[in-house]
Amino acid sequence: MKIQPLLDYMSKYISLTDHEVTLLKSKLVYRKYLKGQFILQQGDVCKYACFVVSGCTKTFHVDEQGLEHIIMFSIEDWWTSDMGSFITQTPADFNVQCLENTELIMFSYDTIEELYRQIPKLERFFRQIIERAFVASQKRIIRSFSxxxxxxxxxxxxxxxxxxxxxxxxxxxxxxxxxxxxxxxxxxxxxxxx
Structure with a gap:
């Protein structure tokens, strides 16, 4: 598993011990997708928060007329998923599709709470990531109308x-x-x- 890019990214926010890194590795899913494959489809429940090791994805919504509305691209060292669906475990509003062959490190919904208990600093890490994503989303909304x-x-x-x-x-x-x-x-x- 190519975990080093994730560890390098996490080191900007938190410091993990060797034991914590070993524990983290045991809970993660590493997966390769081909260009064009879907990581998530609209209407399915998002089971993973995904860190992009390599590749590029787009996150988009398809409206009732079949029009595609892209809300985000994700490349190396970025995150991708439908966070609303992931957090609430309800059907996704968005699709996530690979624009290139893509490698991901995936945190499953089922294990993330367990990881929070075993490595409490991960909760702080994810809170900071989600806060930054929220701020970026708010600023994008402002730019879209101003x-x-x-x-x-x-x-x-x-x-x-x-x-x-x-x-x-x-x-x-x-x-x-x-x-x-x-x-x-x-x-x-x-x-x-x-």
Whole structure:
């Protein structure tokens, strides 16, 4: 199991003993997915909180008209799942699909409470991760109604430079809430402005 990327990530928040690392390893699931595979499908209950070791995923909702609304991309050292479904163990509002071959370290819902008891500092770690995700979500909502499409694209490009080259333009457009044609127009304008 390639656990080192997760341990490196966790070390920014907490320090684990060798015994705690061994215990953690015994409870984790390591899994490889192929490009196009679903980690979670809308309507299923989310059983895992997933840390991305390698690869790229998209989290999206499909509405009643069949339109896809992307809310998040996840790459190395990021987390992916439907946290609402995971926490409440109710049907997921979102799909999580691999855009590349992806390797994940997965914390199952069934073992996470047990891990909290055995390694109490993990509860603090996950609280901090969820707080950061909540703040990022709130800021994204504000940007969606206060910035122009061009400003949202520039923010995306500056904030996530490693993602833009890895995903199709129509997915970036979906994430920004615009059409792919409008995104092409914005990119053309930016080239002219340079």
């Amino acid at each position: 910035l122009s499409a061009k400003e949202r694209f520039l923010y995306f490009r500056n904030q996530y430079p490693k993602i833009e080259q890895r995903i199709p333009q129509y997915m970036i457009a979906s994430y920004l809430g615009i059409t792919k044609e409008f995104l092409s127009k914005i990119k053309s304008q930016l080239i002219i402005e340079q």
